[in-house]
Each structure stands twice: as C-alpha cells, then as structure tokens.
Amino acid sequence: xxxxxTMTLEVFRYHPETDHEPRFQAYEVPYDEDWVVLDAxxxxxxxxxxxxxxxxxxxxxxxxxxxxxxxGDPKLTCAVFLKDYYPRPIKVEPLVNFPxxxxxxxxxxxxxxxLEAVKPYIIRDDVNDTSGGEYLQSPAELAQYKQYSMCIxxxxxxxxxxxxxxxxxxxxxxxxxLGHRYNKDSRDxxxxxxxxxxxxxxxxxxxxxxGECTVVCxxxxxxxxxxxxxxxxxxxxxxxRFVAPKGAGV
Amino acid sequence: MSGQFHRPHAWxxxxxxxxxxxxxxxxxxxxxxxxxxxxLLVTLGRLGGGEAAFAEWLSALSGPGWMLAHVVxxxxxxxxxxxxxxxxxxxxPVYLGEKKLPAPLAAVVMGYGPWLTxxxxxxxxxxx
Numbered sequence: 001x002x003x004x005x006t007m008t009l010e011v012f013r014y015h016p017e018t019d020h021e022p023r024f025q026a027y028e029v030p031y032d033e034d035w036v037v038l039d040a041x042x043x044x045x046x047x048x049x050x051x052x053x054x055x056x057x058x059x060x061x062x063x064x065x066x067x068x069x070x071x072g073d074p075k076l077t078c079a080v081f082l083k084d085y086y087p088r089p090i091k092v093e094p095l096v097n098f099p100x101x102x103x104x105x106x107x108x109x110x111x112x113x114x115l116e117a118v119k120p121y122i123i124r125d126d127v128n129d130t131s132g133g134e135y136l137q138s139p140a141e142l143a144q145y146k147q148y149s150m151c152i153x154x155x156x157x158x159x160x161x162x163x164x165x166x167x168x169x170x171x172x173x174x175x176x177x178l179g180h181r182y183n184k185d186s187r188d189x190x191x192x193x194x195x196x197x198x199x200x201x202x203x204x205x206x207x208x209x210x211g212e213c214t215v216v217c218x219x220x221x222x223x224x225x226x227x228x229x230x231x232x233x234x235x236x237x238x239x240x241r242f243v244a245p246k247g248a249g250v
Numbered sequence: 251m252s253g254q255f256h257r258p259h260a261w262x263x264x265x266x267x268x269x270x271x272x273x274x275x276x277x278x279x280x281x282x283x284x285x286x287x288x289x290l291l292v293t294l295g296r297l298g299g300g301e302a303a304f305a306e307w308l309s310a311l312s313g314p315g316w317m318l319a320h321v322v323x324x325x326x327x328x329x330x331x332x333x334x335x336x337x338x339x340x341x342x343p344v345y346l347g348e349k350k351l352p353a354p355l356a357a358v359v360m361g362y363g364p365w366l367t368x369x370x371x372x373x374x375x376x377x378x
Contacts, residue, residue, distance in 0.1 A: 016253025099256050101254060139348040140345065160269075162263050215269055
C-alpha cells in the first residue's frame with residue numbers, strides 16, 4: 001500500500017454524553033486506490049481515534065450495515081471507492097431521515113417497527129400441515145417477486161426519500177417493497193393482512209413517486225416500482241369492497 | 251433513547267438532490283396541463299355560444315400572449331407525458347413468462363405506441 005498520498009475525510013461526530021450539537025472532524029487518511037470509504041473509517045478507528053463509532057460487518061455489500069451519507073449521497077461505504085473522490089475531501093455523515101445515536105450510527109427503531117408492520121414473511125393458513133410436501137413455484141411465479149426479495153435493509157432508500165423524512169406515518173420504501181414482495185409470492189396467503197396496514201392513511205399513499213429510492217438502491221430492488229404496483233393492488237381492493245363485503249372471497 | 255440528535259429538515263428540501271428538482275419540475279408541469287384543460291373547456295363553452303362568440307374567442311387566442319401560453323403548455327405537456335411514459339414500466343411491469351419486458355420497450359408498447367397511434371388518428375380525422 002502506498003502511504004505517500006493522503007486525502008481528507010470530514011467525519012460527522014456526535015457523542016450524546018458530551019455534545020449538544022454535532023460537529024465535523026477532519027482526518028488525513030492514506031490514499032490507496034483499492035480502498036473504499038469504509039476502509040478509511042476503519043483506519044481512523046484503528047490508528048487515530050478509537051472513539052469513532054460506525055456500523056459495518058460484511059465489507060461486501062450484503063449485510064447492509066455500513067450505509068452512510070457520502071458527500072450527500074446515501075451509499076454503502078463498503079462499495080464506494082476513495083479513488084472516485086480523490087483528491088477532493090470526502091464528507092461522511094450518518095444516514096439522513098433517522099435520529100443519530102452516536103457519530104455515524106443511526107437509530108433503527110422506527111424502521112424496524114415499520115418493517116415488522118408489513119409482516120415480511122410468508123403467511124399461510126395451513127402452516128402446520130406438511131402432508132402435501134413442499135410448496136411448488138414456477139420460474140414465472142418466482143420472477144414476479146424475485147427483484148424485491150433482494151433488499152438487504154440497508155435503509156439507503158429512506159435516506160433518499162423526501163417523504164420518509166417528513167411523514168412519520170409513511171411506511172417507507174424498503175418496508176413497502178418487502179410487503180409487496182410477499183404479496184406477489186404465489187405461496188403466500190397474507191395479502192389481506194398486509195393491505196390492512198399498507199392502505200391506512202399515509203402508510204403507502206404518502207409516496208409521491210419521487211423515485212430516488214430506486215436510484216440509490218445498491219441491490220436494484222426498485223422500491224418505487226413496487227410501491228406503485230402495491231398502490232394499484234390497493235386501489236383494486238378498495239373498489240372490490242364495494243362489489244362484495246370483506247371476506248366474501250372476491 | 252434520550253440523547254439522540256434529530257437533524258432539522260431544510261424547507262428547500264427539493265433543491266437537495268437533482269432527482270428532487272426533476273420531480274418538482276414534473277409536478278409543476280401539471281399546473282400547465284390543468285390550465286390548458288380550462289382553456290379547452292372555455293373554448294367548448296364559446297363554441298356552444300354560437301359562431302360569433304367562437305370566432306371572437308379564436309381571435310383572442312391568436313394574440314402573442316396566448317400563443318406564448320400555448321407553446322409553454324405544449325412543452326409542459328410533452329415533458330409530463332415523456333416522464334409519465336418513463337415511469338409506466340415501473341408501475342406496470344409486463345412479464346413474458348419469467349422475463350420482464352425491458353423498460354424502453356415497455357414504454358413504447360404501453361406509452362409512445364398508443365400515444366402516437368391515437369394522435370395520428372386524430373390528425374387524420376381532422377385533415378381528411
């Protein structure tokens with residue numbers, strides 16, 4: 001590794017026990033064209049300031065832990081290279097639209113509540129009955145939801161969504177995309193339960209299709225598309241309820 | 251948990267990302283489309299008022315101010331239509347078996363194709 005070149009990271013710092021307001025702290029880090037921003041943050045923590053707090057785990061774009069704002073854009077810091085910014089300084093902040101716990105770590109509580117609300121798992125009436133063997137699914141049925149199943153809950157979409165930042169009732173891109181993912185699964189029977197949650201107030205209707213959630217998604221999930229499709233299903237269900245009462249099997 | 255820091259939201263949030271600006275521009279084009287619909291309704295009303303009233307209205311519309319308004323409304327309507335057709339494949343994906351129709355092709359099949367067909371039909375009907 002070459003240590004001759006350096007670049008500057010301006011890092012958001014906030015320690016609730018001592019700070020009333022956040023501040024930015026500049027660090028000079030070695031420049032290596034193979035390094036990602038997460039490497040630089042880990043170098044700071046290992047060699048300069050052990051109090052720097054940030055989340056990370058897999059370093060390969062799978063766990064979804066290391067999402068942060070990099071020069072104003074929501075990014076997985078394990079997937080964004082220093083060379084894409086060199087020699088300009090890089091400003092690293094916690095994801096916007098979330099409360100900050102400490103330094104680059106945000107609170108997951110609100111997101112986890114919304115995720116849980118859409119019941120992101122297969123719901124069946126006959127869950128204990130295995131006499132029929134496995135639930136078969138064709139490739140065409142799999143294709144209906146596979147894209148939406150690639151979500152890693154990195155929450156970059158929430159940081160890119162202006163509605164998520166202004167409307168607490170809005171369930172947000174990832175939770176709604178995952179709700180839609182299970183509604184589209186041919187093995188699932190829980191759509192009515194999920195729609196009871198998704199169609200209330202601004203839960204899904206808050207989405208104005210800005211589309212930035214899809215732009216920033218590192219796994220190409222297209223939450224904006226999933227939400228519009230779920231809205232269409234919701235509208236159909238709304239009108240079906242005029243035709244037949246709930247539970248009539250329409 | 252106490253001690254969390256909640257970042258304030260900027261009132262000019264729509265300037266924070268280029269995608270937000272594009273969204274707001276698209277939303278604003280709706281006003282021009284709605285405005286032109288009102289003009290169209292007034293035109294129909296004048297048509298119902300007789301030949302003289304309709305001719306007077308057409309004469310007024312041929313003024314430079316109205317011509318400029320028409321050009322602006324046309325640009326806004328075209329931009330609104332283009333961005334709408336670009337969004338259609340996301341909201342209504344078309345599957346052929348396990349393959350999803352590519353977005354540009356889906357936009358043509360569900361957007362530009364019917365749009366141009368209907369437009370050509372109207373032009374033919376008017377000019378025949």
